[in-house]
Amino acid sequence: MIKLNPPLPVVAGGHPGFVTGMSATHARVEWSDGIKSQPAPTSAVISTGTKQYKIAIKSADNQLIQFAESSLAVALDLLHGLRKGQHIDLCATEDVEHSGKKNGFDAVTLPVVALPEVAWNDVSTSTTFMGRTFSAPILITGMTGGVARGTLINERLARAASQCGVPMGVGSQRMALENPEHAGIFKLKDKFKDLFLIGNIGIGQLREANYLDLCKRAVEMINADALAIHVNVLQELIQEEGDRDFRGLLDKIANVSASLAVQVIVKEVGAGLDVATAKALNDRGVKYFDVGGSGGTSWAHIEGLRSDDSLIRRRGEIFRDWGIPTAEAVSSLRREIPDAQIIATGGIRDGLTALKALYIGANMVGIGLPLMRAALVGDDEPANLLRAVIQELKIAKICSGSIR
Ligand SMILES: Cc1cc2nc3c(=O)[nH]c(=O)nc-3n(C[C@H](O)[C@H](O)[C@H](O)COP(=O)(O)O)c2cc1C
Structure with a gap:
């Protein structure tokens, strides 16, 4: 069960109260007036501030309500929105990174040219990726902004991507695939026509029988130029409600990659993409890999932080630093799969580290957490941060003689 802080107001059978925790099937409630002696309510209205969710109740006691079968989809929609909102809150306020922040780039030394x-103006940072030329080899990596803040965050990131001439990924489109009401959060090309936009779906959605259709719909929904499939086994295993069955995914990813009209990127989210997995995918026709290495945002840690279950909190701490450091993941993939297109994401925070990633074999560099935090501050903050990183990259290029 995830803990809700602040709790959400609920009214059931005329009784007010607060939901303090929620799972896919139950809500933990503190009733303001107690309902023990009352007939059990048959429905509840839970308010999030932006929306009211009416949920039929199967059973209720003083502390717990169980949702009726007929309302499980509504409850799940609410739960997904809450989860994404919690991710944002935690990312904004807590130290959510791997504890040593060991992304492996300390061990990478660039040449020095005195x-x-x-001349500054003769040095370009531009690059070509997926057939498009960008002003810098930097990607705003896919991040979900939740239901309430999703539109604002995505718009700010898209504005930055457009102004700076770099590509952008959206976060998981699962919410919008399950409930088209949320599709507006992701429709950025209506406003930013030239944006190179990467869709996003998770391995969880590949378990559905209609997974190919879901992937096609994800691309069509936002007129995506590519689709990222995120691989997050550790995060799922830490989550109480996460997936537990990861069989058959290599072939399904290959099937998606062969069936879509756009390129597919396989994307880890912080535990690192290993060579054996990347090779197995490459043998099946996948060419684009986002290594999502350790040393940046730690999803094990975030999942632990948002749970009120001591066992899950413990898991989150134990696995906080799990994974292949980003630099190691990039160099090993480059060595073993020479023609792979590699995105280095995971703990990239400045332009010097970005050049190190390119130097050891990345084609592009992805930045997540700092851009999300910038998007929570103001309209222009993400673009300001991107410009700073691009300038640092240029300084590093000149001082290392990496001038092409
Ligand atoms: C708030 C937040 C939400 C995210 N949501 C998603 C998501 O929905 N899908 C996905 O593939 N990755 C998601 N990510 C992972 C990032 O794309 C990236 O892989 C990860 O944060 C590591 O990069 P970083 O260290 O620069 O943050 C999210 C990251 C953040 C910070």
Whole structure:
């Protein structure tokens, strides 16, 4: 059960109270007036501030209500929105990164050229990726902004991507695939026409019988230029409500990759993509890999932080630093799969580290958490941060003689 802080107001059978915790099937409630002696309510209205969710009740006692079968889809929609909102709150206020922040780039040394014989204006950071030319090899990596803040966050990130001439990924489109009401959060091309936009779906959705259709719908929903499939086994296993069956995914990913009209990127989210998995996918035709290495945002830690279950909190701490450091993941993939297109994400925080990632074999560099935090601050903050990173990249290029 996830803990809700602040709790959500609920009214059931005329009784007010607060929902303090929720799972896919139950809500933990503190009733303001107690309902023990009353007939059990048959429905509840839970308010999130932006929306009211009417949920039929199967059973209720003083502390717990169980949702009726007929309302499980509504409850799940509410739960997903709450989860994404909690991710944002935790990312905004807590230290959610791997504890040592060991992304492996300390061990990477760039050459130094004391007299590079070049003028600032003659040095370009531009690159070509997936057939498009971008002003820098930097990608705003896919992040979900939740239901309440999703539109604002995505718009701010999309504005930054457009102004700076870099591609952008959206976060998981699962919410909108399950409930089209949320699709507006992701429709960024209506406003930012030239945006190179990468859709996002998780391995969880590949378990559905109609997974190919879901992937096609995800692309069509936002007119995506590519689709990222996120691989987050550790996060799922930490979550109480997460998936537990990961069989058959290599072939399904290959099937998606072969069936879509756009390229597919397989994307880890912080535990690192290993060579054996990448090779198995590459043998099946996948060419684009986001290594999502350790040393940046830690999803094990975030899942632990948002739970009120001591066992899950313990798991989150134990696995906080699990994974392949980003630099190691990039260099091993480059060595073993020379023609792979590699995105280095996970703990990239500045332009010097970005150049190190490119130097050891990445084609692009992805940045998540700092851009999400910037998007929570103001309209122009993400673009300001991107410009700073691009300038640092340029300084590093000149001083290391990496001038092409
Ligand atoms: C608030 C937040 C939400 C995220 N949501 C998603 C998501 O929905 N899908 C996904 O593939 N990755 C998601 N990510 C993971 C990022 O794309 C990235 O892989 C990860 O944060 C590591 O990069 P970083 O260290 O620069 O943050 C999210 C990251 C953050 C910070």
